[in-house]
Amino acid sequence: MRLLASPLNLRLRHTFTTARSASDIAHNVLVRLRAGELEGCGEAAPVHYYGQTQESCLRALRRMAPCLRAHTPFDLEAVLRELGHRFPKEPSAIAAVDIALHDLIGKRLGLPLWKYWGLDPSRTPRTSFTIGIASLERVVAKVREAEKYPVLKIKVGVANDLEILREVRRLAPRKTLRVDANCGWTVKETIAKARAMEKLGIEFIEQPIPPGNNAALKRIKNFIGLPLMADESSLAPEDVPALRGCVDGINIKLVKCGGLRAGMQMIHTARACGLKIMLGCMIESSVLISAAAQLSPLADYADLDGNLLITNDPFRGVRVDNQAKLILPQAAGIGV
Numbered sequence: 001m002r003l004l005a006s007p008l009n010l011r012l013r014h015t016f017t018t019a020r021s022a023s024d025i026a027h028n029v030l031v032r033l034r035a036g037e038l039e040g041c042g043e044a045a046p047v048h049y050y051g052q053t054q055e056s057c058l059r060a061l062r063r064m065a066p067c068l069r070a071h072t073p074f075d076l077e078a079v080l081r082e083l084g085h086r087f088p089k090e091p092s093a094i095a096a097v098d099i100a101l102h103d104l105i106g107k108r109l110g111l112p113l114w115k116y117w118g119l120d121p122s123r124t125p126r127t128s129f130t131i132g133i134a135s136l137e138r139v140v141a142k143v144r145e146a147e148k149y150p151v152l153k154i155k156v157g158v159a160n161d162l163e164i165l166r167e168v169r170r171l172a173p174r175k176t177l178r179v180d181a182n183c184g185w186t187v188k189e190t191i192a193k194a195r196a197m198e199k200l201g202i203e204f205i206e207q208p209i210p211p212g213n214n215a216a217l218k219r220i221k222n223f224i225g226l227p228l229m230a231d232e233s234s235l236a237p238e239d240v241p242a243l244r245g246c247v248d249g250i251n252i253k254l255v256k257c258g259g260l261r262a263g264m265q266m267i268h269t270a271r272a273c274g275l276k277i278m279l280g281c282m283i284e285s286s287v288l289i290s291a292a293a294q295l296s297p298l299a300d301y302a303d304l305d306g307n308l309l310i311t312n313d314p315f316r317g318v319r320v321d322n323q324a325k326l327i328l329p330q331a332a333g334i335g336v
Contacts, residue, residue, distance in 0.1 A: 001068045001104075003097070004032040005061040007054055008043065010283055010310045014142065017133040018155050018182040026283035026310070027054035029093070031061060033100035035073055038107050041315075041336055042100030043287040044092040045255045045306075049232075052092055060090040064097060073104035080261060091236075091258040098259025099291045099334060106333030113260070113294040113335075114328050123297040124326035127304045128153040128178055131168070139164050143171050149324050151176040153206075153303055157184025162196050169200045178303075180206040183232055187216050194224035206251060206278075207231040218246040229278060237265040241273055249276030249300065254292050255284075267298050281306040290317030291334045293326050302326060 008030040015024050031042035044061075046052035064083055071079050079101065083094045106113050114121055129149035131142045133156070146152060154168055156179055168177060179202050185193065190208040197205070204227040209216055211233040221228045227248040234243055234250040236257050243250060252266045263279075270277050277299045279292050284306035296302050304326065307313050317336040319327040329335025 001071060001073065002034045003061065003065040003068050003100075004034070005058055005096075006030050007058070008285060008314075010285060011312050012283060012309055013311055014132065014134075014138075014309075016283060016309065018157065018180075018184075021048065023283070028284065028288075029054055029057045029061065029096060030285075030287070031096040031100050033068070033073075033097065033104060035104055035108075038104055040073065040100035040102070040104035040107065040333065041287050042096035042098070042103065042291075043285055044096035045282040045284050045288060046092050047255060047282065050089070052090065057090060057093045057096075060087050060093040061096070063087070064093065068097070073101050073108060076101055076105075076261060080258070084258065092255040095254045095257070095259035098261055099254065099288070102260050102291070103333035103336075110332050112329060112332055114297060117264075117294075119294075119297040121297060121328040124293070124328060125296060125299055125302045126151050126324040127302040127320060127326055128176075129305050129308065129324065130180075130303070131155065133158055136160065136164055136167060140167060140171065143168055148322065149175075151178070151324060153178045153180055153305075155180050155182065157181050162193060165197065165200055165202070176203050177201065178203050178206065180231070181208040183207055183210040185209060187220055190220050191223045194220075194226050198225050202226060204229050204248070207233065214242055214246045217243070221245075221247060227276070229276075231280065234266070237262055237269050240266055240269040240275070243275065244273040247275065249278060251278045251280040251303070252295075252299075253280045253282065254288060255282055260291060260295065263292070263295055267295065276300040278302065279304055283309060285310070285313050286315040286317040287334065287336050290315075290329060290336050293318040293328060294334060296326050296328070
């Protein structure tokens with residue numbers, strides 16, 4: 001197999017702000033993996049929070065290329081084990097290779113991945129649409145712009161969080177609202193704000209505090225009446241068992257766990273631990289979003305809107321209907 005990697009810069013419709021960062025362009029990487037006459041596509045979305053950049057991802061992929069030359073797409077276990085051992089700090093780059101391998105396998109077999117895995121495409125959830133941190137006036141404008149989406153995910157982590165949430169609820173009285181603090185709160189602050197959010201009918205709170213303290217997550221869970229979801233605390237399959245009893249569910253992102261193979265492992269591990277599952281994303285093109293969507297019939301929730309937040313997606317794949325339900329592609333592989 002021959003690996004080709006190139007920059008993929010995605011322009012956002014609006015500056016995307018969370019409790020940790022703000023950006024107008026997502027500096028991703030496109031991977032093309034060629035095996036004979038077939039080509040598989042993958043994508044990396046490097047996460048700056050973990051010290052990854054587009055440049056470090058491209059360097060890692062160039063070093064990964066020789067590892068693939070003697071292998072076929074069906075050597076998944078050997079290839080991913082070697083890459084994980086040699087490049088432990090580049091899960092996003094590994095995810096891009098993993099997705100391209102799965103895309104090649106699906107194309108070789110002539111099957112979309114959901115069919116290859118025996119999944120029911122009618123069981124996909126609705127995706128949320130994300131409203132990033134902004135001034136109250138800008139949030140109001142974004143909520144109005146997102147009128148067609150029935151599920152909104154509101155980024156919080158600023159002083160006037162509750163004022164913003166109350167205004168969003170006023171503007172969208174019937175919509176499902178989810179809250180993501182991106183590690184921007186303390187334990188005490190989370191418990192206090194959760195009481196107010198219960199009255200607003202918030203569906204769940206995602207990762208209110210920084211990772212590394214599951215006992216604190218458990219304390220929050222025991223004090224609040226809303227479900228609690230982990231994100232930064234559940235990066236890889238090995239993180240999941242320790243979260244049992246500390247949260248109600250986990251958010252799985254392919255670029256954090258290392259791709260579809262690890263994502264599937266996280267799903268089954270979470271189910272064994274009695275945890276609910278959300279499939280999430282960074283700012284991504286339809287390559288990454290469509291790959292994650294292949295797993296979505298196994299999930300309770302989806303936050304796969306990265307491709308909806310950009311203006312220059314070069315690909316077409318998974319779609320959403322008028323209720324934001326994910327419509328899986330019929331084409332082979334990841335369907336892009």
